[in-house]
Amino acid sequence: DQQVKQNSPSLSVQEGRISILNCDYTNSMFDYFLWYKKYPAEGPTFLISISSIKDKNEDGRFTVFLNKSAKHLSLHIVPSQPGDSAVYFCAAPATDKLIFGTGTRLQVFP
Amino acid sequence: DAGVTQSPTHLIKTRGQQVTLRCSPKSGHDTVSWYQQALGQGPQFIFQYYEEEERQRGNFPDRFSGHQFPNYSSELNVNALLLGDSALYLCASSLGQGTNTEAFFGQGTRLTVV
Numbered sequence: 001d002q003q004v005k006q007n008s009p010s011l012s013v014q015e016g017r018i019s020i021l022n023c024d025y026t027n028s029m030f031d032y033f034l035w036y037k038k039y040p041a042e043g044p045t046f047l048i049s050i051s052s053i054k055d056k057n058e059d060g061r062f063t064v065f066l067n068k069s070a071k072h073l074s075l076h077i078v079p080s081q082p083g084d085s086a087v088y089f090c091a092a093p094a095t096d097k098l099i100f101g102t103g104t105r106l107q108v109f110p
Numbered sequence: 111d112a113g114v115t116q117s118p119t120h121l122i123k124t125r126g127q128q129v130t131l132r133c134s135p136k137s138g139h140d141t142v143s144w145y146q147q148a149l150g151q152g153p154q155f156i157f158q159y160y161e162e163e164e165r166q167r168g169n170f171p172d173r174f175s176g177h178q179f180p181n182y183s184s185e186l187n188v189n190a191l192l193l194g195d196s197a198l199y200l201c202a203s204s205l206g207q208g209t210n211t212e213a214f215f216g217q218g219t220r221l222t223v224v
Binding site: 004006036041043044045046089091095096097099100101102 | 150151158165168200212213
């Protein structure tokens with residue numbers, strides 16, 4: 001049972017344009033979400049989070065939007081840079097663990 | 111400030127063998143969680159250790175076991191290795207028991223079972 005889903009395995013965006021990564025969840029009890037970024041040969045690093053009491057959280061070039069009624073969140077990166085090329089995971093805390101989506105590989109080309 | 115460190119970084123084992131992976135948490139952290147990331151998948155929770163006890167366990171067989179030491183470092187042991195155990199094993203550390211909202215990950219150990 002995949003409680004957190006990322007249906008796009010990959011995304012290719014031109015440098016300077018907007019990248020939009022999507023994530024859906026099935027468990028309405030989730031009240032906090034995180035995005036992690038992972039480069040090859042490195043562990044995931046925390047990027048940005050959002051609480052269910054908000055519908056938007058912004059940190060520099062990164063903004064996460066939450067639509068609770070649709071059980072959907074998205075990560076916007078504006079403007080996209082080549083260094084943003086990585087795998088992005090959305091995750092939800094559940095008791096003592098994180099439940100991750102399958103990830104979206106973002107490639108930003110010049 | 112050293113972050114989460116894992117050893118070894120890469121490992122090749124034969125089916126049926128046993129393996130031990132090690133993790134040192136970030137300074138000041140007392141909770142260690144282990145995740146398995148298979149190719150093309152997101153990390154899957156194996157178990158969490160806090161105060162030297164297993165706090166919660168994911169859907170993994172008893173072949174997977176762990177230990178936490180008084181200095182908060184941890185080991186993951188896998189017995190009777192199967193080809194399907196080939197994956198990236200990630201260790202995450204955090205402070206206090208509860209949800210991993212502030213979990214920091216190590217670089218992982220790439221295990222290949224042949």
